[in-house]
Amino acid sequence: MKTYRKELTFRVPTRRGIINITSQVQDAIDQSGIREGLVLINPMHITASVFINDHESGLHSDYERWLEKLAPEKPYSQYAHNGYEDNADAHLKRTIMGRESVCAVTNGQLDFGTWEQIFYFEFDGKRNKRVLVKIIGE
Numbered sequence: 001m002k003t004y005r006k007e008l009t010f011r012v013p014t015r016r017g018i019i020n021i022t023s024q025v026q027d028a029i030d031q032s033g034i035r036e037g038l039v040l041i042n043p044m045h046i047t048a049s050v051f052i053n054d055h056e057s058g059l060h061s062d063y064e065r066w067l068e069k070l071a072p073e074k075p076y077s078q079y080a081h082n083g084y085e086d087n088a089d090a091h092l093k094r095t096i097m098g099r100e101s102v103c104a105v106t107n108g109q110l111d112f113g114t115w116e117q118i119f120y121f122e123f124d125g126k127r128n129k130r131v132l133v134k135i136i137g138e
């Protein structure tokens with residue numbers, strides 16, 4: 001079995017944002033030389049998510065509004081976590097959207113359904129964040 005590890009770095013200029021990282025994950029698969037296996041993609045931070053869904057701007061706006069209803073950013077004072085930090089909402093949003101995604105690799109390609117794409121979802125941006133890509137297979 002072969003393994004391959006790569007870190008991607010993102011700096012979202014706003015507090016929240018969604019980036020399509022599908023092509024970067026496919027690039028990592030290409031670099032790995034692995035043709036059959038699994039790829040794991042996870043943020044190395046606790047205020048961001050990696051998720052798989054549709055590349056559709058209306059849906060991405062819906063995520064933003066839905067998450068703001070569940071865990072509004074402000075007022076900061078509503079959260080016990082906020083003292084030195086102001087990012088309690090970002091931790092909660094990440095919990096809702098999940099940590100990682102795992103995809104099958106078949107014949108050297110992401111083995112996706114028609115509309116599946118991989119996204120990085122930042123909840124506490126304006127700084128560098130890392131995403132781990134780990135591929136196992138042969």
Ligand code: ZN
Binds near residue numbers: 081085087088091
């Ligand atoms: Zn925090």
